Amino acid sequence: MSTIIPIGPFHPVLEEPEYIQLYVNGETVESADIDLGRIHRGMELLAQEKTFDQDIFLVERICGICSASHSWAASLAIEDIVGVTPPDRARYLRTIVHELERLHSHMLWVGLAGHILGYWTVFMWGWKYREPVLDALEMITGNRQHYAWYKAGGVRRDVADEIWPEILKIIDEFDKNTDMLIGAILDDPVILSRLKGVGILTKEDAIHYGCLGPTARGSGVDIDVRRDDDYGAYSEVDWDVIVQPDGDCLAVSVVRLLEMKEACKIIKQCIEKLPGGPIVTEIRDIPRGEGVGHIEAPRGESFHYIRSNGTNMPERHKMRAPTFLNIPSFRPRVKGETISDAVLIFAVIDPCYSCTERMAVLDPSGKPFMTGQDLIKLSHEKTEKLRREF
Amino acid sequence: MSKQVLTNLKTKFGDRVDIHEHNDRRAYVTVSNEDWMEVLRYMYEVEGGRLTTATGSDRPTGVELLYHFAIDTDEIVVNIRTTLKKPFPKIESLAPYYYAADFIEREIFDFLGVEFEGHPDPRKILSSHDRPADFHAMRRDE
Numbered sequence: 001m002s003t004i005i006p007i008g009p010f011h012p013v014l015e016e017p018e019y020i021q022l023y024v025n026g027e028t029v030e031s032a033d034i035d036l037g038r039i040h041r042g043m044e045l046l047a048q049e050k051t052f053d054q055d056i057f058l059v060e061r062i063c064g065i066c067s068a069s070h071s072w073a074a075s076l077a078i079e080d081i082v083g084v085t086p087p088d089r090a091r092y093l094r095t096i097v098h099e100l101e102r103l104h105s106h107m108l109w110v111g112l113a114g115h116i117l118g119y120w121t122v123f124m125w126g127w128k129y130r131e132p133v134l135d136a137l138e139m140i141t142g143n144r145q146h147y148a149w150y151k152a153g154g155v156r157r158d159v160a161d162e163i164w165p166e167i168l169k170i171i172d173e174f175d176k177n178t179d180m181l182i183g184a185i186l187d188d189p190v191i192l193s194r195l196k197g198v199g200i201l202t203k204e205d206a207i208h209y210g211c212l213g214p215t216a217r218g219s220g221v222d223i224d225v226r227r228d229d230d231y232g233a234y235s236e237v238d239w240d241v242i243v244q245p246d247g248d249c250l251a252v253s254v255v256r257l258l259e260m261k262e263a264c265k266i267i268k269q270c271i272e273k274l275p276g277g278p279i280v281t282e283i284r285d286i287p288r289g290e291g292v293g294h295i296e297a298p299r300g301e302s303f304h305y306i307r308s309n310g311t312n313m314p315e316r317h318k319m320r321a322p323t324f325l326n327i328p329s330f331r332p333r334v335k336g337e338t339i340s341d342a343v344l345i346f347a348v349i350d351p352c353y354s355c356t357e358r359m360a361v362l363d364p365s366g367k368p369f370m371t372g373q374d375l376i377k378l379s380h381e382k383t384e385k386l387r388r389e390f
Numbered sequence: 391m392s393k394q395v396l397t398n399l400k401t402k403f404g405d406r407v408d409i410h411e412h413n414d415r416r417a418y419v420t421v422s423n424e425d426w427m428e429v430l431r432y433m434y435e436v437e438g439g440r441l442t443t444a445t446g447s448d449r450p451t452g453v454e455l456l457y458h459f460a461i462d463t464d465e466i467v468v469n470i471r472t473t474l475k476k477p478f479p480k481i482e483s484l485a486p487y488y489y490a491a492d493f494i495e496r497e498i499f500d501f502l503g504v505e506f507e508g509h510p511d512p513r514k515i516l517s518s519h520d521r522p523a524d525f526h527a528m529r530r531d532e
Contacts, residue, residue: 210490
């Protein structure tokens with residue numbers, strides 16, 4: 001006899017509304033049904049009513065974490081229609097921002113995995129180390145998220161060369177912290193016992209389900225759009241595609257951890273080799289035609305198809321985020337596992353969290369009400385007060 | 391043909407496929423409704439193509455399906471196209487042979503009302519449950 005256990009649509013460990021029904025027999029999960037559509041925003045229809053330039057900003061808002069990925073893929077699709085190549089400096093700048101995005105996305109996932117495992121130290125560490133990467137992105141593009149940085153033909157703004165030493169310092173520090181984090185996570189028997197051998201996805205299933213990105217590479221499928229369909233500056237720097245054969249939650253975690261090391265390598269080399277010159281090839285006219293752009297976002301391949309009918313608006317703009325193809329792989333992964341592991345197995349594909357918000361409380365004169373240091377001081381005072389009372 | 395996969399397609403299917411090479415990394419192949427499933431299965435089972443996604447669009451000639459296959463080993467995206475007759479577009483489903491098509495075809499059914507025969511789970515996927523069953527948001531004729 002099987003029982004249905006609902007998870008969601010609003011659940012403490014799911015950051016976004018998704019509804020999962022687990023069919024269980026005792027503690028063992030037999031199958032699962034996933035119901036999507038609670039944050040469907042009709043972007044494909046909306047894209048047909050905006051100009052090509054506006055579309056790039058629209059697709060950035062698909063996801064707060066992958067905003068550079070979608071806008072780059074859409075730019076590639078438009079460049080494919082027109083038949084232009086961006087200048088060298090633009091290719092390198094695009095690559096740097098995209099890899100910084102990968103760093104903060106993977107580190108965000110490490111934190112969330114810690115949160116789901118109940119391992120709060122990992123959560124605190126992960127998000128603490130992620131913060132300087134967002135500062136680096138703000139220094140380069142002006143924004144922590146939604147960079148408004150990519151445009152068809154190149155990038156929108158140039159960067160003063162004086163900031164690169166500071167960015168390199170942030171990356172060096174991040175690289176060191178990642179080493180420490182990798183050591184701490186992979187040495188911890190409690191974390192290993194929750195991840196190793198749990199939620200196995202075989203290589204055959206990963207191919208059959210069309211899995212992408214770290215989800216596929218964790219199951220031994222050697223795909224990466226950065227290498228397989230060359231774009232940006234990836235063919236001009238030295239890096240490796242990380243593949244792990246085991247297919248369990250640990251393998252996917254290791255792929256993400258080691259990919260952060262590779263991303264640091266790519267960023268450092270791109271800054272070192274950054275050429276001068278123009279940052280954009282101007283596109284005056286978008287002719288009738290169709291184009292495809294796809295890139296390796298942190299969670300897997302983001303795919304954009306655009307058809308132009310010669311006007312200033314696309315006739316059709318198809319967009320597909322990686323999570324759409326990764327979600328179905330939850331079913332073979334969760335079969336035969338226990339209920340307590342189900343949420344972790346769902347989170348291991350890193351389902352995309354489409355909302356990030358930045359909040360600051362200001363006093364009436366417009367100054368920040370409290371700085372980070374003030375909050376730390378307040379926290380210390382509160383702890384001391386508790387200590388005296390108990 | 392600049393890429394092996396396109397040569398193979400031409401050799402196997404001859405005049406039944408109309409190949410247009412947009413550039414050396416993007417190609418568009420038009421096939422008839424009758425040859426549709428044979429070409430799709432050939433792309434996945436023989437050429438090892440990865441179905442990245444499929445685009446459905448409502449055009450004056452009918453509902454157009456465009457399945458995007460990435461051949462990762464050959465650095466090319468091959469887009470397979472066919473056009474279905476309105477008002478009740480219908481075609482065989484790829485999902486029984488290739489599970490990746492499951493969600494993709496459900497999305498096209500949801501927004502364009504294309505009936506995929508043999509689909510293992512033909513439900514709507516993204517639109518709200520309180521919408522009428524015959525409402526398809528991206529159809530232009532309604």
